[in-house]
Amino acid sequence: MKCGNSNELIHKDVVIIGNGPSGIALSYMLSGNIPYVTSTTHPDELLSIRLEPVLNQSLVDVNLPFLSQGLEGRTTNPVSLLLDSLVHPCADIGLELDSLVEWRKDGQKIDHVVLGKGPPGGSWHSMDPDILTLSLGSWMSLPGMKYQSRNSSEKRAPAKSIADYYARYVEEMGLSQNFRNKVLVTKIEPYIVDESDCKGKWVEKVNNDICQKMRLCSRPERKDLARSKSYSLSNAFNYILNRGQDRCPKRSWEQNEGRDMDTADDQRDIDAQYTVRKKRDKDRSISLSSACELTCDKCNLNNGHTPSVPAHRIKYNCCDSSSRSPRWIVEAIDLDTKACVRYTCNNLVLANGSSDLPNKLNISKYKTDPYWLLHDLRSLEIELDLHLQNNPQPDPVLVVGAGLSAADAIIATKAKNVPVVHLFRNKTDLTKQLPENMYPEYHKVHQMMKNGSNYPLYTALAEYTLTSLDEYNRKATITSKDGKSLEISVSYVVVLIGSRPDLGFLPGNFNLGVKRQLPIDGKKNTANVDKFTHQVQGHEGLYAIGPLAGDNFVRFLPGGALAVLSDIVKRTATK
Ligand SMILES: Cc1cc2nc3c(=O)[nH]c(=O)nc-3n(C[C@H](O)[C@H](O)[C@H](O)COP(=O)(O)OP(=O)(O)OC[C@H]3O[C@@H](n4cnc5c(N)ncnc54)[C@H](O)[C@@H]3O)c2cc1C
Incomplete structure (x- = not known):
């Protein structure tokens, strides 16, 4: 999006x-x-x-x-x-x-x-x-x-x-x-700013055109532009202003004398160069399409430039000693209205967890997943309930994975009286550090994994991998460690191998x-x-x-x- x-x-x-x-x-x-x-x-x-x-x-x-x-x-x-x-x-x-x-x-x-x-x-x-x-x-x-x-x-x-x-x-x-x-949130970027002082006149104007073009180059490239002997500071910025993303000179990471360019110091260098250039460019006419303007809340000063499109003013208190120029810009989409919203901020915190993208098997890399291949328990439960309405005696659900989420899927599927084929690569101890009196359900699944197929509605296939899916006939091919392949009809395949x-x-x-x-x-x-x-x-x-x-x-x-x-x-x- x-x-x-x-x-x-x-x-x-x-x-x-x-x-x-x-x-x-x-x-x-x-x-x-x-x-x-x-x-x-x-x-x-x-x-x-x-x-x-x-x-x-x-x-x-x-x-x-x-x-x-x-x-x-x-x-x-x-x-x-x-x-x-x-x-x-x-x-x-x-x-x-x-x-x-x-x-x-x-x-x-x-x-x-x-x-x-x-x-x-x-x-x-x-x-x-x-x-x-x-x-x-x-x-x-x-x-x-x-x-x-x-x-x-x-x-x-x-x-x-x-x-x-x-x-x-x-x-x-x-x-x-x-x-x-x-x-x-769809995008975050360092915010390239001119940190003018606040002695009576504090001004900040974001020229999206310049910033945009700067950002079109990757950071090592920007750094190269600024550092390269053949480009003076202003040349570097002219280069960025006058040319676009496709013209950024490409230099490889290794060519940067093996130095790690991705540091705060590097960013400060770029920012400082940008400041110098901006001061020089004060009177130059630059297209300010979709420019934004930050105006001090207390002294109500701005730099006097008039953007070519109505600017958005940000109340930003430059006279307060605790305030600083923003460091980050964050772009997001309102999922209800589809409107775009942007934030600038001094501090940006990534608290977005680690469960948004399910890990997938290699078979998903090259092909679109059939609708009956799932990666989370919640979808499995919803799909299975619908499937059962027209298929009272469904084919088994193939559960792939040896962790607690796979165990949850086995428990939920069996509870609906649907057979489970459980495929896992290693005989891991699912219940390590989980006392039996607190986690009886996981101990039960662990026991079933160890004992194989002596349980109603459950078959364990240890040391097997899922090798292909027949999208049209709803079949899965699984292969053992010694290369023996088996094809089974399934109602669903659910792969639960982390996120x-x-x-x-x-x-x-x-x-x-x-x-x-x-x-x-x-x-x-x-x-x-x-x-x-x-x-x-x-x-x-x-x-x-x-x-x-x-x-x-x-x-x-x-x-x-x-x-x-x-x-x-x-x-x-x-x-
Ligand atoms: C099945 C399961 C069981 C668990 N059981 C336990 C337990 O018993 N005890 C325990 O302590 N912990 C448990 N955990 C771990 C626990 O859920 C996490 O530690 C905790 O939720 C982390 O909180 P968080 O706020 O950092 O991230 P999350 O809870 O993951 O929240 C982050 C949110 O940010 C959203 N987000 C991501 N990207 C963007 C974006 N670009 N824009 C907007 N929003 C975004 C995510 O969708 C998510 O909703 C379990 C986790 C799982 C998956």
Whole structure:
């Protein structure tokens, strides 16, 4: 989906992409709700000692690296571990102790917006409503409002109750005005600005033509343009202005003397050169089609240029010492009205989770999927219910995968009295770290996987792979490790082999993962963030939280949000 021209341009201090529990927790904190240490009595004696000097202080202002020293758990993010250790002390060893933190609404309110495709609650609204959480229901709570189980015997909660709780949380905590739901972010870019000073005259004008042409070149190319000896600064910009994307001189990454060009310093170089050039070009007439104008809220100054189309004014308080020029521009589409909306912001937070794109098998790479090949449990349940209306004795559902989602699909299919053929490559232990008394259904599936086909409505095919699909005859060919092939008729094939984030809105040259050349996922290659601030390395004002940054459980998400808040507050204070 492409965003056309739009006049809606709004400035926010913080824009958050993703309205799941990560985005919600951060919005709560940016709305002035901050955690105070109210007790130092923690079973971890060393943590108790470290807490002593910060008793009754807000965690936003303290030395987070010091406090989180030596903590370990199910994430590698120290601030996430710290806040979780304080809110659920030693929960992993089964203790149910009081929180050492109290949330008080006396923090700075920071202007922000949370953008999300669906209702607040993020991926919880797209899960099968009946699956039960892995975590205890109480661990799904966000700060300041507990998730209430439906009854005292409920330990794990249905996904639907959690989704409803997050939507209610946003309303009850008074956050709704900061949420813009049903919008899809399609593009983000660094915002190229002229940071003139604010001594009486503060002016900012975005010339989309220039910026557009700059952006048409990838960042290394822009850098090359500016650095190349054969181009003076102004030549470089003339080059960009006068020629277009197709004429950017191509130089390979390696030709840049092996240096990593994708750093904040490089961006500052480009910005500085742009500033110089813009000053020189002040009186030159440049086409300002779809130009936007930022006008200081207090001194109401602008640079006197009249754009050729009506400009959108952004109220932006340049006279306030805490305000800065925006660093990022975000483009989104309102999914109801199809209108395009743009935001500029100083801080941009990627909180878009890691479950938007299902992993697919190679057979999906070269062919369009037949409609009976599915990649999520919710669609399987809906499709199967419709199919059963006309086919009371359906062919089996072929479930591919050996994780918990595949187990959920097996349970749901069998519950509809539909036979399951379960295909998996390795004999993995599905129930590792899951005690049987808490997770009996997964232990049952694990047992069936081990014992093969001695169960009604279930056949296990270990060490098989799906090799082709006969689209017209609704048949699947599966092949064993030793090359034996089998063709089976199926009602549906459901492939559940994990998912990854959809980061299609990032500029093409943004490789944000720890392993730069590999795509980001929540487990093997998270975003390369500073562990204490969650700022993405090399990109000032860009943050990542939640699974994107390696926090894969809800109880750790508020910690990531705290790291971001603390960094934004500290940076603002030092400006
Ligand atoms: C089946 C399943 C079961 C789970 N069970 C548990 C559990 O028991 N306990 C637990 O702690 N965790 C569990 N998790 C993990 C948990 O869901 C995540 O850790 C948590 O939801 C992450 O929250 P988030 O806000 O970072 O991302 P999400 O919840 O994924 O929310 C991000 C939202 O941003 C949206 N988005 C993405 N791109 C864009 C865009 N371009 N524009 C607008 N919006 C966008 C996404 O569609 C999504 O709705 C489970 C996950 C799954 C998939």
